[in-house]
Amino acid sequence: SQTIHQWPATLVQPVGSPLSLECTVEGTSNPNLYWYRQAAGRGLQLLFYSVGIGQISSEVPQNLSASRPQDRQFILSSKKLLLSDSGFYLCAWRGRGTGELFFGEGSRLTVL
Amino acid sequence: QKEVEQNSGPLSVPEGAIASLNCTYSDRGSQSFFWYRQYSGKSPELIMFIYSNGDKEDGRFTAQLNKASQYVSLLIRDSQPSDSATYLCAVFVGYSTLTFGKGTMLLVSP
Numbered sequence: 001s002q003t004i005h006q007w008p009a010t011l012v013q014p015v016g017s018p019l020s021l022e023c024t025v026e027g028t029s030n031p032n033l034y035w036y037r038q039a040a041g042r043g044l045q046l047l048f049y050s051v052g053i054g055q056i057s058s059e060v061p062q063n064l065s066a067s068r069p070q071d072r073q074f075i076l077s078s079k080k081l082l083l084s085d086s087g088f089y090l091c092a093w094r095g096r097g098t099g100e101l102f103f104g105e106g107s108r109l110t111v112l
Numbered sequence: 113q114k115e116v117e118q119n120s121g122p123l124s125v126p127e128g129a130i131a132s133l134n135c136t137y138s139d140r141g142s143q144s145f146f147w148y149r150q151y152s153g154k155s156p157e158l159i160m161f162i163y164s165n166g167d168k169e170d171g172r173f174t175a176q177l178n179k180a181s182q183y184v185s186l187l188i189r190d191s192q193p194s195d196s197a198t199y200l201c202a203v204f205v206g207y208s209t210l211t212f213g214k215g216t217m218l219l220v221s222p
Contacts, residue, residue, distance in 0.1 A: 106155040
């Protein structure tokens, strides 16, 4: 069966520091991968999605970036965090031919 | 702009009652519809999906879709306190992504 893992689960970072969140999927190949952010009291905001290695589509221009160095690995990064980057970051995968997304456990980021 | 609208709630129902959660969407090209449950501090988990007009039942859950009215709903029968969570409606258009509503908080009181 397919599983998806994210880490770290929780992190507290100062403003201006870098960020790296990692996500890996097991049990499937060539999945579509997504990064969403959920800020306090707000809905899920799509940040990036990828249909293959090295292919990244950005939905929201900001100081975040994403990379997909391997088929089942998706990384979210920032060079300098802002206070507004605080939130719950969710990685998700979607299999070919299906519509539903399956989410990882999430990474809660607090920027101070 | 693709939009998915939900009442934020909270929707409060007593244990054993039917909870009715509603969602409207703006894009007539929407093809499939999903309901997710999200407990506080946790990631969303898929409850049901529906593609065709009408009803789809799975245990205590029933999803209802009316494409003409651009309306999708989720009924939870015999609500339990463990059903207390935020329910997210999501709509899939085309090939790319799911668009989520902001969610409705459901509170089931014992």
